[in-house]
Amino acid sequence: MGRVALVTGGSRGIGEAISKALQAEGHTVAATYAGNDEKAAAFTEATGIKTYKWNVADYEASKAGIAQVEADLGPIEIVVANAGITRDAPFHKMTPEQWSEVIDTNLTGVFNTIHPIWPGMRDRGFGRVVVISSINGQKGQFAQVNYAATKAGDLGIVRSLAQEGAAKGITANAVCPGYIATEMVMAVPEKVREKIISMIPAARLGEPEEIARCVAFLTSDDAGFINGSTISANGGQFFS
Numbered sequence: 001m002g003r004v005a006l007v008t009g010g011s012r013g014i015g016e017a018i019s020k021a022l023q024a025e026g027h028t029v030a031a032t033y034a035g036n037d038e039k040a041a042a043f044t045e046a047t048g049i050k051t052y053k054w055n056v057a058d059y060e061a062s063k064a065g066i067a068q069v070e071a072d073l074g075p076i077e078i079v080v081a082n083a084g085i086t087r088d089a090p091f092h093k094m095t096p097e098q099w100s101e102v103i104d105t106n107l108t109g110v111f112n113t114i115h116p117i118w119p120g121m122r123d124r125g126f127g128r129v130v131v132i133s134s135i136n137g138q139k140g141q142f143a144q145v146n147y148a149a150t151k152a153g154d155l156g157i158v159r160s161l162a163q164e165g166a167a168k169g170i171t172a173n174a175v176c177p178g179y180i181a182t183e184m185v186m187a188v189p190e191k192v193r194e195k196i197i198s199m200i201p202a203a204r205l206g207e208p209e210e211i212a213r214c215v216a217f218l219t220s221d222d223a224g225f226i227n228g229s230t231i232s233a234n235g236g237q238f239f240s
Ligand code: CAA
Pocket: 086, 088, 089, 090, 093, 133, 134, 135, 136, 141, 142, 143, 144, 147, 177, 178, 179, 180, 184, 185, 188, 189, 192, 196
C-alpha cells in the first residue's frame, strides 16, 4: 500500500538509498536536506522525489517544513529520522561547540522530526517510525563522545516511543549501521579508515542500499509486530 514517507537527510548517502527504496515500495517520498542544493536538485532530477530544505536542529523550521510536506503530499505515515553529522575529536580536545552541534542535530533533531508528526499518527491509528542510529551508539568510539551519546540516545527514543505508540498502531524501531561507504566515512583520514576496515569481519564497508533494505522492511505493513527493536547491519563488527 502506497503511503507518504518523510526521510530526513534523504538526498544523499544512506538517506538517498532509503528514499529510493521507499519509492520502489510504492510510497510517495519527501526527502529533506540541510544545505547542499546542488546534490538535492540532481537527486530530484534523477528520481522525481521532492526535496525540502530545513535544519532538523530547529524545531520551528521542522514543524513548518513538515506542515508544507503534508500540504503537498498528504499525512505522513512513515518517518525516517536519518539526518546526522559527525564532529569527531578525542574528548580532551572536544569543544563545547562540537558537543552541541552534534547533540542538536543528531538527538534533538530526531525529537524535532518525529514530534510534529506523532499526533497525526496517533489520530489515524497507524505509523512507522525508524531512527538511524549507529554501531558507535552501541559500542562507543574513540573521538566520538558526542556522536555516540546521540546514537545511544536514539535507542532510548525508539524503545520509549514503541511503548507509547503500540496501542495506536505505531511502531518505532532503530537501525544501527556499521561503517557504510558514504561521504561521512570518506571524511575519516584514509589511514584510519583502512584500519577500521581491517577490523570488520566482512572486510569491507557496507553499501547504503544494505541499510535501506532494513528500513523498507521495518516500515512495511508486514512489520507491525516489530516494535522497539534494533537491526544491526555492520558486517559482523559488533554484536549486541
Ligand atoms: N583507539 C585508541 N587510540 C587511538 C585511536 C583509537 N581508535 N585513534 C587514535 N588514537 C590515538 C592516536 O594513536 C594518538 O596517540 P598518541 O597521542 O599516543 O600518538 C592519539 O589517539 C591522538 O590521536 P591524534 O593526534 O591523531 O588525534 P586528532 O586530534 O588528530 O584526532 C581523529 C584524529 C579525529 C581521532 C581521527 O583519527 C579520526 O577521525 N578517527 C576516526 C574516528 C571514527 O571512527 N569516526 C567515525 C566516523 S564515521 C561515523 O561516525 C559513521 C558511523 O556511525 C559508523
